Amino acid sequence: MALALSSRRSTLAGVTSAIAAMAVAVAVAGRSCGPGERGPEIAVRDFIHAAKAGDRETVFAMLSPSTRARLEVEAKRGTDFVGAAVRYTAKDMVSVGTFEGTQPADITLVEEQGDRAVVYVASPDGGARMDLVRVDGLWRIDVPQYGPITP
Numbered sequence: 091m092a093l094a095l096s097s098r099r100s101t102l103a104g105v106t107s108a109i110a111a112m113a114v115a116v117a118v119a120g121r122s123c124g125p126g127e128r129g130p131e132i133a134v135r136d137f138i139h140a141a142k143a144g145d146r147e148t149v150f151a152m153l154s155p156s157t158r159a160r161l162e163v164e165a166k167r168g169t170d171f172v173g174a175a176v177r178y179t180a181k182d183m184v185s186v187g188t189f190e191g192t193q194p195a196d197i198t199l200v201e202e203q204g205d206r207a208v209v210y211v212a213s214p215d216g217g218a219r220m221d222l223v224r225v226d227g228l229w230r231i232d233v234p235q236y237g238p239i240t241p
Contacts, residue, residue: 129202130222130229133222134220134231153232155230165180207229208220
């Protein structure tokens with residue numbers, strides 16, 4: 091039982107770390123899109139702005155439905171891992187942070203096909219590719235790294 095509990099905690103910690111790493115990577119990127127631009131780049135810019143401001147509500151709202159669904163599953167798992175002593179929500183799985191003094195980054199559309207897009211966010215601290223999906227006319231950040239939902 092101790093091994094299973096340790097494995098469960100490791101899984102929860104891994105998922106939480108992945109969300110935190112994504113938010114940190116986005117937060118350090120800065121902003122570079124102009125005010126007149128439309129498309130996936132502006133969604134990424136807004137996402138970065140929300141992460142820098144520590145606005146977890148907006149960050150969560152800007153995630154794709156499939157990413158939010160995966161977070162719901164992980165929140166339920168987290169609640170089960172702690173014996174329901176704490177009830178986690180999908181928003182509890184999102185951690186955002188800010189970095190002071192970060193230089194603005196380039197936000198570049200790499201690919202857009204229909205309702206899917208890939209944007210590259212670059213900064214002096216590194217770069218990251220971000221997947222986006224268009225849902226009801228709005229671009230949402232998709233985080234496929236969480237893998238398929240498993241009951």
